[in-house]
Amino acid sequence: DAKTTQPPSMDCAEGRAANLPCNHSTISGNEYVYWYRQIHSQGPQYIIHGLKNNETNEMASLIITEDRKSSTLILPHATLRDTAVYYCIVRVSAGGGNKLTFGTGTQLKVEL
């Protein structure tokens, strides 16, 4: 699986967009980008995933660069409840078990 690089921490004002970057320069053509988050004292929660097209759901948007070497998770209107560790994971999504490898992630702190 490709390795990912994320900033260790970020701050965001409540109500503003939170843009969380992820670098995955060694990504292969059949590897997806997943984002999960972990709120303190809870299990990780799936947010979104994508292959090469931008994706949007009720939680967030995922922007993947054309060369697929980096991506950005966007929380359009961050709230205090979005304070969490955000994990960017690259993984082949086919057979072999979805053995997600979690790195250290980005600690996002949303403040008033």
Place this chain on the structure above:
Amino acid sequence: DAGVIQSPRHEVTEMGQEVTLRCKPISGHNSLFWYRQTMMRGLELLIYFNNNVPIDDSGMPEDRFSAKMPNASFSTLKIQPSEPRDSAVYFCASSLWEGSEKLFFGSGTQLSVL
């Protein structure tokens, strides 16, 4: 749906004792995963099952750890004997199938071995 249910929520035991952690996956999910989280090592996959069969246990740290899934609605992770370095949060997760994009995690069991 109640989600993935883990018990107990907290477990405190003494070194050398047997510890059993329990997990009930989401109904209809065919894959189950056990993860361990520590400050030093982050989230690590220990083992996963597909259709109740262990598929990959390469993450199980040593023979003191064992996991079973006797049926589709129940799994256990046992540590015997327990050691202080086993102290961690243990998460169970399930997914519809082994390649599914979404893993649904339980709330975890906080294990402290004294």
